[in-house]
Amino acid sequence: MAITAAMVKELRDRTNAGMMDCKKALAETNGDMEAAVDWLRTKGLAAAAKKSGRTAAEGLVGVSVDGTKGAVVEVNSETDFVAKNERFQEFVGQVAELALKADGDIDALANMQMASGGTVAEVLTANIATIGENQSLRRTATLSVDQGAIISYVHNAVVPGMGKIGVLVALESAADEAALMGLGKQLAMHIAASNPMALNGDDLDAELIEREREIAKAKAIESGKPENIAEKMVEGSIAKFKKENALLSQLFVMDGKTPVADVVAAAGKEAGSPITLKAFERFQLGEGIEKEESDFAAEVAAAAGA
The missing domain is CATH 1.10.8.10 (Ubiquitin-associated (UBA) domain)
Structure with missing residues (x-):
């Protein structure tokens, strides 16, 4: 080829x-x-x-929380200018609220009725015609707890509840809500910065682990180490990969030395009630999407006949 x-x-x-x-x-x-x-x-x-790959698409990630349930959505556009458009921002905010009832089903969300009239999909089509740029409802997810709190965080928010990275954290506990909110906000900021792939090492994708194992094997073989040593190198590499990419075993970004699991346990003791970090969601705008790059100067020169 x-x-x-x-x-x-x-x-x-x-x-x-x-x-x-x-x-x-x-x-x-x-x-x-x-x-x-x-x-x-x-x-x-x-x-x-990392799982995010290159971030190339534009638009907004929006979050919404209602009691013990939270939702996050991603709506894409062609350029960053649309993300600053008030009509687009209003649309994303309304869709994020509707997503609370969609339970992570993108098709169900697209067919929900909006207060302004028409379904989400229909209003999105109208926005495309009005704004003059292609847009898409890409994905959504929800988190809930029976008792405790759902905490949301948007990194570098463009407007409240909307930006390029949106995080939801689910804390299960009978602890005081103020204590849960404080811990949850710090955990959400950690998640935004460190981009964990799973809650626990055992939750990491099996295919991903196997791919890492094959890479570690190839490195061990190239090092020329004896087979028994090479096997230990591979297992050590996988253990390190799991530790660095699972949220509970990552070192807390606030101090750089305490595992997140220990931070949560300590917060539970201080609050007088055990706290369980049940789940999290992290949406980064455009992760996994490649957008064609263009040479603007070359396009202008070509248009001018240069």
């Missing part, structure tokens, strides 16, 4: 590896982008890929 400059650039953007290393990786993997990422990582030439 012919390796193009665009392929090399994409791989370089994703891994921060050198241009020639990227070209070689693509050649070695016959142009398979994911395999090329793994090839570079095996050679120690790329950092571990």
